[in-house]
Amino acid sequence: MTPLTQARPLLSPFPPSLLAGSRDGLAEVLATLAEAIDTASTAHRPAGPLPAGTPAEVLAAATEALGAAELPAEGLGAKAALQRLATVLVEHGIDLSHPRAAAHLQPPPLAVAVAADALASAGNASLDTYDSGPSAIAVERWLIGVLTRLAGLGERADGVLTPGGSLSNLMGLLLARDAASFRRGINAREQGVAALPGPVVFCSELAHFSTHRACAALGLGEAAVFPVPVDERRRMRPDALAAALDALGPDRTPVAVVATAGTTDFGSIDPLPEIAEIASGHGIWMHVDAAYGFGALFSERLAGRLAGLELADSVTLDLHKLGWQPAATSVLLVSDTTAFTSLDREVAYLNPVDDAEAGYDGLLGRSLQTTRRPDAVKAAATLLTYGRTGLGRMVDTCHELARHAERRILAEPELELVAPAELTTVVFRYRGNARPAVLGELNGALRRRLLESGTALIGRTEVKAAGPGSRTRVCLKFTLLNPTATADDIDGLVDTVLDAGRTCERLIEEGAA
Structure with a gap:
């Protein structure tokens, strides 16, 4: 028997170009992808933003083009696989760059953002621990610093990227719920929301439905949502909000006021300074859903419409709307970093205390996710490329x-x-x-x-x-x-x-x- 010390090293049957971390491998597959997209676009792209046909016809054609829904014994190879998928997505999909694509808050993404997203995917870093992606952590912290300054939230502000505006709103209301529980002397992590009497969340009657979903997910119940009437400009009426808060009995707990800066249908922006004054006077959390409207801050002409945003306790913004990022690139900003305290967790295999004290810590305590991809890379590339x-x-x-x-x-x-x-x-x-x-x-x-x-x-x-x-x-x-x-x-x-x-x-x- 050959001694262990003389055993031959295991030789991999795969070339280094198999992996995206290999420069040659990534360059080769990206070139193949570009060729596949070009071929599909030239030969198959519909004249309009959508393929013609009924939904049943389009979906059936796309399914047929994919081939049988079974794992092949032998792979097609990168060129054939990418060509097939490019043909399916181009011929049977949506073209957001078409000038007559005007249905949703779904922009055509910027080329530099798509390229940066591929760069982020190639590294496959995660944001939960330092040793899962130190440079990716630095990029997200840089981006959060840029955005908190743009919003005017102050030196104690912080933030985190999330998988969409609905999740950012959920997290904002989670932090608001925990703050309300703390005021009531309740440990929400240990006692649950059942100990919070009669929770109420105020929002415009035109607020995004994710507010209702968040209340359901957080155990507050959709019945906790109190829709506040809007004025003729489809903005929340501060007088109606104040009256509703004043009418609350001692058995009710106001959890948060959710103001909207850019309603989905109308782009209307609630009067943020007046709402902030009312929320502050009642000692409750003000969350601003600026998923749509935050991008107005890039514009000198429109930025003034978001006056009062700096008074919020938390803010949702989606850079995959007025930021032209590939979805999803959502962010939750908070005015005080201690708001994330209730999310802190110590996990032996991720962030033991002695490692954290030595600086080997990540962003696990700012998110509901553990593994989290570096979506900040594409946004950072865009901000660096174009500036405000x-x-x-x-x-x-x-x-x-x-x-x-x-x-x-x-x-x-x-x-x-x-x-x-x-x-x-x-x-x-x-x-x-x-x-x-x-x-x-x-x-x-x-x-x-x-x-x-x-x-x-x-x-x-x-x-x-x-x-x-x-x-x-x-x-x-x-x-x-x-x-x-x-x-x-x-x-x-x-x-x-x-x-x-x-x-x-x-x-x-x-x-x-």
């Missing part, structure tokens, strides 16, 4: 496109402007010469016709008309986040909507005849 001025020009361009769409809608007798452009969204509906009774059906059919044809991608929502007892109306929405689009592109989009509206109106009237 460059990003501000992108924001201003999209705002101007929305203002142009607003003016064009006002000029068309067949269209009705429902809500003007506060940030980059415009809400409207097609009226034509249709009977009022069929307008809801007509606008729903119009959007579906555009989706099936693949010629344009626009949003849909429901808006409550002014006045007591009024019903909600089905409306259409442009969400304009493409800084390379032009006024001519917007005119073409409006023309497409008008053509589809006229066709749908005729079909509905013929069907009723």
